[in-house]
Amino acid sequence: MAQFSFRVDPSSAEPLFAQIVSGVKHAVATGRLAPGDRLPSVRELARELVINPNTIAKAYEALEAEGITLSRHGAGTFIAERRAVLSGDEQRRRIREALTALLTDAVHLGLRESDVRREFDAALHRFRFDTGGDDTGKRKG
Amino acid sequence: MSDAPIVFDRLTRYFGSRCVLDTLSIEVPRGSVFALLGRNGAGKTTAIRCLLGLLEPTRGSARVLGHDARHLPPDIRARIAYVAEDHRMVPSMRLGAIVDLQAASFPAFDAHACRGRLNQLGLSEKAKPKNLSRGQRAQASLALALATTPEVVVLDDPALGLDAVVRREFLETVIELIQHEGRTVFLTSHLLGDVERVADHVAILVNGVLRVAAPLDEVRRRVVRLHGFFPGEAPEFPGGMPGVVRSVRRRNELLVTVANEATAAGERLRAMGATLVEEETLGLEDLFIDYTGGTAQGAGE
Structure with a gap:
C-alpha cells in the first residue's frame, strides 16, 4: 500500500469528510x-483516524465521483489515472480565476511581488504536474 | 409505525411542576450513531432514563426495537447495551466473576470475546472494579456491554472524567463497535470533537426542548453565521425573523447565526445598512454554543 497518512481536525469548520477528500x-x-x-479500506482508515466509517465511505464516494479514485470490486479503492475532462480553455479559465482570488489576497496582505514570486516558485516544487505528454489536455467528446 | 430502533414520541416528563422534557420527538435511524447534545440539565439523561424504562414519561412514549420502553420484554432488553456515565459496576466482584454472571444472564453473551478484550486492555480477571481507575472501569464496562452483541447501544456521556489518552482508546473501541452492520448507537456527550468524529446524526436540546435533529452534515450545511459590517455602531437585529438562532452585536459588527434562511437574513442585514456581509460556516462547537448559549441576545427565541 502507498505511503498515505494525514491528520484530520474535528474542531475545524471544514467537515471531516471534506478534509479527507482534500x-x-x-x-x-x-x-x-x-x-x-491502493487506498486503505474504509474500515482501516476509520480505525486509523478514529472517525465514523460512514464518513470515510462518503469521502471515498466523493473522490470516485470526481474521478480521483476508482474502486475495483472486491479489490479496493485505487488512485485513478489523471484524466482531463475539461477543455484546455476551461482549465485555463479556472486557474486564472483562482489566481485572481489568490493575488487579491496577497495584495491586501501587503506582500511584495517578489515575495509572492518566491512563495509561488517554492510551492510549485512541491507538486507533481503532468509532463505534457500523450494524453494531457485531451478534450472530452 | 416507524421501524426506527429508537423512537421518542412526544415524550414529556415533569419533575414536580418543572418540565424537564417537552414533547420530545426523535426517530433514530437504524445503523446510525446519534448524538444527543445539550448543556447540563437540558434533559439528556432524563431522555435516556425514559428510553431504558428506568423512568416513566409524564406523557408520550419512548420505544426501543418496536417496544414501549416501559414494558421491555427480557429478550428485547438483552439486545440493548447501556453504559452509564459513571460506569457503575459491582465494586468488590472480580472481573472474571462479573463476566461469568453476565454470561449466565444473557444468552447471547460472548464470554470468550469479552475475556479477550479485557486481556487486550491489560485488565486482569482477578481485578476488582473498586481498584480500577476511572478509565479502566469505563473500558471494562464497555467491554461487558459489547459482549452481548447488542443491536442498540446507549452511552450516557461515556467519556466524562476520562483523560485524553483513555478517551482516545475509548473512542477507538466505539469505532470498532460501529463497524458492526446495522448497529445503532445513541449517545450523549460534552466533548464535541469526539461527537464530530463518531456521530452521523445530532440533536440539540435546550431546556428540555428539541431545537435541531438532523444528519450532522446537513446541520453544518444549513446553519451559517453571517457577519454584517456597519459604517458606525451596529444596530440591533430585529426579532421574529425565521431561522435566526442567535444574534450578537460587536461594535460595528452584527453576527447573526441562522438556519436555512441565510439569503433572507443577508438581505435584511444589507437593508439595515451593512456595507459588507460575510458568511462563515461553523464547526460543531460554535454551532452548539450558538444554539445553547444564546439567551443574552437570543433574537430567535
Missing part, C-alpha cells in the same frame, strides 16, 4: 499517491 487530492497532487496506489 487530503487525498493533496497527496495525489504532490505525488505521495500515484495512479494505481
